[in-house]
Amino acid sequence: MKLNPITILLIPCIALLFTVTSCEIINPEEDIPAYIQIDTVLVNSDNLFSGSPTHRITDVWVSVGETFLGAFPLPARIPVLKDGNNPLIVDAGIIVDGRTEKRLIYPFYRRLLSDIDLTRGEVTTIIPEVSYLPSDEMEVLLLEDFDFGGGTILGEDLDNNPATVFVTTTNSADVFEGQASGSIELNTVDNVGIVGSNLPYMALDQGILPVFLEMHYKSDSQIQLGVFAYDGDFGLLQTNFFLAFVPRDDWTKVYVDLKEPIATLRSSLGIKYFQLVLRVDKTNTDSRSVSYFDNLKIFRLK
Ligand SMILES: [Ca+2]
Ligand SMILES: [Ca+2]
Numbered sequence: 218m219k220l221n222p223i224t225i226l227l228i229p230c231i232a233l234l235f236t237v238t239s240c241e242i243i244n245p246e247e248d249i250p251a252y253i254q255i256d257t258v259l260v261n262s263d264n265l266f267s268g269s270p271t272h273r274i275t276d277v278w279v280s281v282g283e284t285f286l287g288a289f290p291l292p293a294r295i296p297v298l299k300d301g302n303n304p305l306i307v308d309a310g311i312i313v314d315g316r317t318e319k320r321l322i323y324p325f326y327r328r329l330l331s332d333i334d335l336t337r338g339e340v341t342t343i344i345p346e347v348s349y350l351p352s353d354e355m356e357v358l359l360l361e362d363f364d365f366g367g368g369t370i371l372g373e374d375l376d377n378n379p380a381t382v383f384v385t386t387t388n389s390a391d392v393f394e395g396q397a398s399g400s401i402e403l404n405t406v407d408n409v410g411i412v413g414s415n416l417p418y419m420a421l422d423q424g425i426l427p428v429f430l431e432m433h434y435k436s437d438s439q440i441q442l443g444v445f446a447y448d449g450d451f452g453l454l455q456t457n458f459f460l461a462f463v464p465r466d467d468w469t470k471v472y473v474d475l476k477e478p479i480a481t482l483r484s485s486l487g488i489k490y491f492q493l494v495l496r497v498d499k500t501n502t503d504s505r506s507v508s509y510f511d512n513l514k515i516f517r518l519k
Contacts, residue, residue, distance in 0.1 A: 250296035251335035254342040267349035273470040276310030305333040307345040359515040364395035373413040381410035393511035408499035418490035428517040430473040436508035437501040443494035446482035454485035
Protein backbone atom coordinates (compact mmCIF):
# COMPACT_ATOMS: atom_id res chain seq x y z
CA MET A 218 0.00 0.00 0.00
CA LYS A 219 1.33 3.39 -0.92
CA LEU A 220 0.64 5.87 1.84
CA ASN A 221 -0.08 9.45 0.89
CA PRO A 222 1.20 12.23 3.19
CA ILE A 223 -2.22 12.68 4.83
CA THR A 224 -2.43 8.97 5.69
CA ILE A 225 1.10 9.05 7.09
CA LEU A 226 0.13 12.03 9.25
CA LEU A 227 -3.09 10.41 10.40
CA ILE A 228 -1.60 7.15 11.63
CA PRO A 229 0.44 8.73 14.46
CA CYS A 230 -2.59 10.88 15.35
CA ILE A 231 -4.88 7.85 15.55
CA ALA A 232 -2.31 5.93 17.54
CA LEU A 233 -1.98 8.87 19.92
CA LEU A 234 -5.77 9.10 20.20
CA PHE A 235 -6.04 5.44 21.22
CA THR A 236 -3.24 5.86 23.72
CA VAL A 237 -4.81 8.92 25.31
CA THR A 238 -8.29 7.35 25.32
CA SER A 239 -7.09 4.14 26.90
CA CYS A 240 -5.10 6.08 29.51
CA GLU A 241 -8.09 8.13 30.52
CA ILE A 242 -10.79 5.50 30.41
CA ILE A 243 -9.43 2.11 31.37
CA ASN A 244 -6.08 2.72 33.09
CA PRO A 245 -5.08 1.94 35.69
CA GLU A 246 -6.23 -1.60 35.00
CA GLU A 247 -8.08 -2.07 38.27
CA ASP A 248 -10.28 0.89 37.30
CA ILE A 249 -13.12 -1.03 35.70
CA PRO A 250 -15.96 1.18 34.50
CA ALA A 251 -19.64 0.84 35.17
CA TYR A 252 -21.81 1.20 32.07
CA ILE A 253 -25.00 3.11 31.40
CA GLN A 254 -27.02 1.65 28.55
CA ILE A 255 -29.48 3.99 26.83
CA ASP A 256 -31.31 2.60 23.80
CA THR A 257 -34.02 5.20 23.50
CA VAL A 258 -35.50 8.30 25.12
CA LEU A 259 -39.16 9.07 25.81
CA VAL A 260 -40.77 12.50 25.50
CA ASN A 261 -43.64 13.75 27.65
CA SER A 262 -45.90 16.27 26.00
CA ASP A 263 -49.08 18.01 27.02
CA ASN A 264 -50.83 17.35 23.72
CA LEU A 265 -52.93 20.53 23.79
CA PHE A 266 -49.91 22.73 24.46
CA SER A 267 -46.97 21.12 22.68
CA GLY A 268 -48.59 18.49 20.47
CA SER A 269 -47.46 14.97 19.72
CA PRO A 270 -44.65 13.42 21.78
CA THR A 271 -43.26 11.70 18.70
CA HIS A 272 -39.61 12.62 18.49
CA ARG A 273 -36.38 11.96 16.69
CA ILE A 274 -33.89 12.19 19.51
CA THR A 275 -30.64 10.88 18.08
CA ASP A 276 -28.16 11.53 20.89
CA VAL A 277 -27.91 11.78 24.65
CA TRP A 278 -25.61 14.29 26.32
CA VAL A 279 -24.77 12.77 29.68
CA SER A 280 -23.24 13.93 32.96
CA VAL A 281 -22.67 11.77 36.03
CA GLY A 282 -21.73 13.56 39.21
CA GLU A 283 -19.61 16.55 38.26
CA THR A 284 -18.33 14.92 35.09
CA PHE A 285 -19.70 15.64 31.63
CA LEU A 286 -19.18 12.35 29.80
CA GLY A 287 -20.02 13.54 26.30
CA ALA A 288 -22.64 13.25 23.59
CA PHE A 289 -23.47 9.70 22.53
CA PRO A 290 -25.47 8.55 19.49
CA LEU A 291 -28.30 6.17 20.40
CA PRO A 292 -28.22 3.34 21.22
CA ALA A 293 -25.37 4.13 23.61
CA ARG A 294 -23.31 2.15 26.12
CA ILE A 295 -21.53 4.75 28.20
CA PRO A 296 -18.54 3.86 30.38
CA VAL A 297 -18.43 5.65 33.74
CA LEU A 298 -15.59 5.45 36.24
CA LYS A 299 -17.89 5.67 39.22
CA ASP A 300 -19.57 3.45 41.78
CA GLY A 301 -22.71 3.69 43.84
CA ASN A 302 -25.40 6.35 43.71
CA ASN A 303 -24.55 9.40 41.60
CA PRO A 304 -26.42 12.42 40.23
CA LEU A 305 -27.34 11.94 36.56
CA ILE A 306 -28.11 14.57 33.92
CA VAL A 307 -29.38 13.58 30.48
CA ASP A 308 -30.04 16.12 27.73
CA ALA A 309 -31.82 15.09 24.55
CA GLY A 310 -29.83 15.74 21.39
CA ILE A 311 -31.14 16.20 17.89
CA ILE A 312 -29.89 16.61 14.34
CA VAL A 313 -30.48 20.19 13.17
CA ASP A 314 -31.91 20.94 9.70
CA GLY A 315 -31.62 17.25 8.76
CA ARG A 316 -27.83 17.61 8.57
CA THR A 317 -26.09 14.88 10.54
CA GLU A 318 -23.03 17.05 11.18
CA LYS A 319 -25.18 19.61 13.04
CA ARG A 320 -26.00 18.13 16.44
CA LEU A 321 -27.41 20.06 19.37
CA ILE A 322 -29.13 19.70 22.72
CA TYR A 323 -32.72 20.52 21.79
CA PRO A 324 -33.57 23.67 23.79
CA PHE A 325 -37.29 22.83 24.05
CA TYR A 326 -36.86 19.48 25.84
CA ARG A 327 -36.23 19.87 29.55
CA ARG A 328 -33.18 17.96 30.71
CA LEU A 329 -33.62 14.91 32.90
CA LEU A 330 -32.22 15.42 36.41
CA SER A 331 -32.09 12.17 38.31
CA ASP A 332 -29.69 9.82 40.03
CA ILE A 333 -28.33 6.44 39.13
CA ASP A 334 -26.92 3.40 40.98
CA LEU A 335 -23.77 2.15 39.30
CA THR A 336 -21.70 -0.98 39.84
CA ARG A 337 -18.29 -1.38 38.24
CA GLY A 338 -18.26 -4.03 35.55
CA GLU A 339 -22.04 -4.00 35.29
CA VAL A 340 -24.44 -2.46 32.80
CA THR A 341 -27.34 -0.36 34.09
CA THR A 342 -30.03 0.19 31.46
CA ILE A 343 -32.23 3.27 31.67
CA ILE A 344 -34.91 4.86 29.49
CA PRO A 345 -34.67 8.61 30.16
CA GLU A 346 -37.85 10.67 29.93
CA VAL A 347 -37.65 14.30 28.94
CA SER A 348 -40.54 16.78 28.74
CA TYR A 349 -41.27 19.73 26.55
CA LEU A 350 -40.75 22.99 28.42
CA PRO A 351 -43.89 24.37 30.10
CA SER A 352 -45.77 27.48 28.96
CA ASP A 353 -43.84 29.87 31.20
CA GLU A 354 -40.60 28.89 29.47
CA MET A 355 -41.59 28.57 25.84
CA GLU A 356 -44.08 30.09 23.45
CA VAL A 357 -45.96 28.01 20.89
CA LEU A 358 -46.13 30.09 17.69
CA LEU A 359 -47.64 27.38 15.53
CA LEU A 360 -49.11 23.94 16.20
CA GLU A 361 -50.81 21.92 13.49
CA ASP A 362 -51.63 18.23 13.58
CA PHE A 363 -54.56 18.49 11.11
CA ASP A 364 -56.73 16.43 13.48
CA PHE A 365 -59.39 18.98 14.37
CA GLY A 366 -60.74 19.79 10.90
CA GLY A 367 -61.73 23.31 9.91
CA GLY A 368 -58.95 24.12 7.48
CA THR A 369 -55.24 24.29 8.03
CA ILE A 370 -52.72 26.67 9.51
CA LEU A 371 -50.91 26.59 6.14
CA GLY A 372 -53.89 28.07 4.35
CA GLU A 373 -52.39 30.89 2.30
CA ASP A 374 -51.80 30.06 -1.35
CA LEU A 375 -48.75 32.08 -2.42
CA ASP A 376 -48.24 30.89 -6.00
CA ASN A 377 -51.37 32.31 -7.69
CA ASN A 378 -52.39 28.83 -8.84
CA PRO A 379 -55.56 27.59 -7.10
CA ALA A 380 -54.85 24.05 -8.41
CA THR A 381 -51.98 23.69 -5.94
CA VAL A 382 -53.13 24.16 -2.36
CA PHE A 383 -52.53 22.58 1.00
CA VAL A 384 -55.33 20.17 1.86
CA THR A 385 -56.12 17.88 4.75
CA THR A 386 -56.07 14.17 4.00
CA THR A 387 -57.72 11.47 6.12
CA ASN A 388 -56.70 8.47 4.02
CA SER A 389 -55.20 6.31 6.77
CA ALA A 390 -52.27 5.16 4.60
CA ASP A 391 -51.17 8.78 4.31
CA VAL A 392 -51.84 9.90 7.89
CA PHE A 393 -48.82 9.90 10.14
CA GLU A 394 -50.68 10.28 13.41
CA GLY A 395 -54.21 11.01 14.60
CA GLN A 396 -57.05 11.52 12.14
CA ALA A 397 -55.37 13.48 9.37
CA SER A 398 -52.27 14.89 7.75
CA GLY A 399 -51.71 17.78 5.36
CA SER A 400 -50.76 17.33 1.73
CA ILE A 401 -49.90 19.11 -1.49
CA GLU A 402 -50.54 17.36 -4.80
CA LEU A 403 -48.75 18.36 -8.01
CA ASN A 404 -48.86 17.19 -11.61
CA THR A 405 -46.87 17.90 -14.76
CA VAL A 406 -48.85 21.10 -15.47
CA ASP A 407 -49.39 22.34 -11.92
CA ASN A 408 -45.88 21.53 -10.80
CA VAL A 409 -45.18 24.10 -8.06
CA GLY A 410 -47.00 24.61 -4.76
CA ILE A 411 -46.14 27.45 -2.39
CA VAL A 412 -48.18 27.77 0.80
CA GLY A 413 -47.78 30.00 3.83
CA SER A 414 -49.00 30.06 7.39
CA ASN A 415 -52.21 32.02 7.95
CA LEU A 416 -52.70 35.63 8.98
CA PRO A 417 -51.95 37.29 11.33
CA TYR A 418 -48.56 35.59 10.91
CA MET A 419 -46.09 35.40 13.78
CA ALA A 420 -44.79 38.40 15.67
CA LEU A 421 -41.05 38.96 15.66
CA ASP A 422 -39.41 38.82 19.06
CA GLN A 423 -37.47 41.81 20.34
CA GLY A 424 -34.24 39.94 20.81
CA ILE A 425 -33.12 36.94 18.83
CA LEU A 426 -34.37 34.04 20.90
CA PRO A 427 -34.00 30.39 19.89
CA VAL A 428 -36.89 29.37 17.64
CA PHE A 429 -37.33 25.96 16.02
CA LEU A 430 -39.73 24.30 13.62
CA GLU A 431 -40.58 20.63 14.06
CA MET A 432 -42.19 18.78 11.19
CA HIS A 433 -42.96 15.28 9.97
CA TYR A 434 -42.99 14.83 6.20
CA LYS A 435 -42.83 12.29 3.44
CA SER A 436 -42.57 13.33 -0.17
CA ASP A 437 -41.61 12.13 -3.62
CA SER A 438 -40.42 15.63 -4.54
CA GLN A 439 -38.14 18.30 -3.16
CA ILE A 440 -39.48 20.48 -0.35
CA GLN A 441 -38.13 23.93 0.45
CA LEU A 442 -38.70 25.86 3.65
CA GLY A 443 -38.90 29.62 3.76
CA VAL A 444 -39.69 32.53 6.02
CA PHE A 445 -41.26 35.71 4.64
CA ALA A 446 -41.04 39.14 6.33
CA TYR A 447 -44.07 41.46 6.67
CA ASP A 448 -44.58 45.00 7.93
CA GLY A 449 -47.21 46.07 10.47
CA ASP A 450 -49.92 46.13 7.78
CA PHE A 451 -48.99 42.62 6.58
CA GLY A 452 -47.29 43.99 3.49
CA LEU A 453 -44.64 41.64 2.11
CA LEU A 454 -41.09 42.96 2.59
CA GLN A 455 -38.75 40.07 1.94
CA THR A 456 -38.60 36.35 1.24
CA ASN A 457 -36.00 33.87 2.41
CA PHE A 458 -35.99 30.26 1.25
CA PHE A 459 -33.21 28.79 3.32
CA LEU A 460 -33.41 24.99 3.34
CA ALA A 461 -34.35 22.14 1.01
CA PHE A 462 -35.19 18.55 1.91
CA VAL A 463 -34.63 15.60 -0.36
CA PRO A 464 -37.60 13.31 -1.12
CA ARG A 465 -38.37 10.70 1.54
CA ASP A 466 -40.49 7.56 1.08
CA ASP A 467 -40.92 7.15 4.85
CA TRP A 468 -42.21 9.65 7.35
CA THR A 469 -39.26 11.68 8.61
CA LYS A 470 -39.10 14.14 11.46
CA VAL A 471 -36.93 17.23 11.15
CA TYR A 472 -35.94 19.92 13.64
CA VAL A 473 -35.25 23.18 11.84
CA ASP A 474 -33.42 26.11 13.40
CA LEU A 475 -35.36 29.25 12.39
CA LYS A 476 -33.26 31.73 14.33
CA GLU A 477 -30.76 32.51 11.56
CA PRO A 478 -33.31 32.59 8.72
CA ILE A 479 -35.44 35.01 10.75
CA ALA A 480 -32.39 37.07 11.73
CA THR A 481 -31.62 37.45 8.01
CA LEU A 482 -35.08 39.00 7.53
CA ARG A 483 -34.30 41.68 10.10
CA SER A 484 -32.44 43.65 7.45
CA SER A 485 -35.89 44.59 6.06
CA LEU A 486 -36.86 47.94 7.50
CA GLY A 487 -40.14 47.84 9.38
CA ILE A 488 -40.47 44.06 9.74
CA LYS A 489 -43.09 43.17 12.33
CA TYR A 490 -44.18 39.66 11.41
CA PHE A 491 -42.84 36.53 9.77
CA GLN A 492 -44.62 33.74 7.95
CA LEU A 493 -43.63 30.09 7.57
CA VAL A 494 -43.64 29.06 3.90
CA LEU A 495 -43.48 25.60 2.30
CA ARG A 496 -42.60 25.21 -1.36
CA VAL A 497 -42.84 21.92 -3.24
CA ASP A 498 -41.46 21.56 -6.77
CA LYS A 499 -42.38 18.45 -8.69
CA THR A 500 -38.98 16.77 -9.02
CA ASN A 501 -40.15 13.18 -9.53
CA THR A 502 -40.73 11.62 -12.95
CA ASP A 503 -44.28 10.28 -12.39
CA SER A 504 -47.37 12.05 -13.67
CA ARG A 505 -48.28 13.16 -10.16
CA SER A 506 -46.44 13.95 -6.95
CA VAL A 507 -47.81 14.16 -3.41
CA SER A 508 -46.10 15.52 -0.33
CA TYR A 509 -47.47 14.84 3.14
CA PHE A 510 -46.96 16.75 6.37
CA ASP A 511 -47.95 16.28 10.00
CA ASN A 512 -47.17 17.70 13.45
CA LEU A 513 -45.87 21.09 12.43
CA LYS A 514 -44.77 23.08 15.46
CA ILE A 515 -42.89 26.32 15.98
CA PHE A 516 -41.55 26.96 19.47
CA ARG A 517 -39.73 30.03 20.79
CA LEU A 518 -37.93 30.33 24.10
CA LYS A 519 -39.35 32.90 26.52
CA1 LIG B 1 -52.18 14.29 12.44
CA1 LIG C 1 -51.28 27.28 -5.32
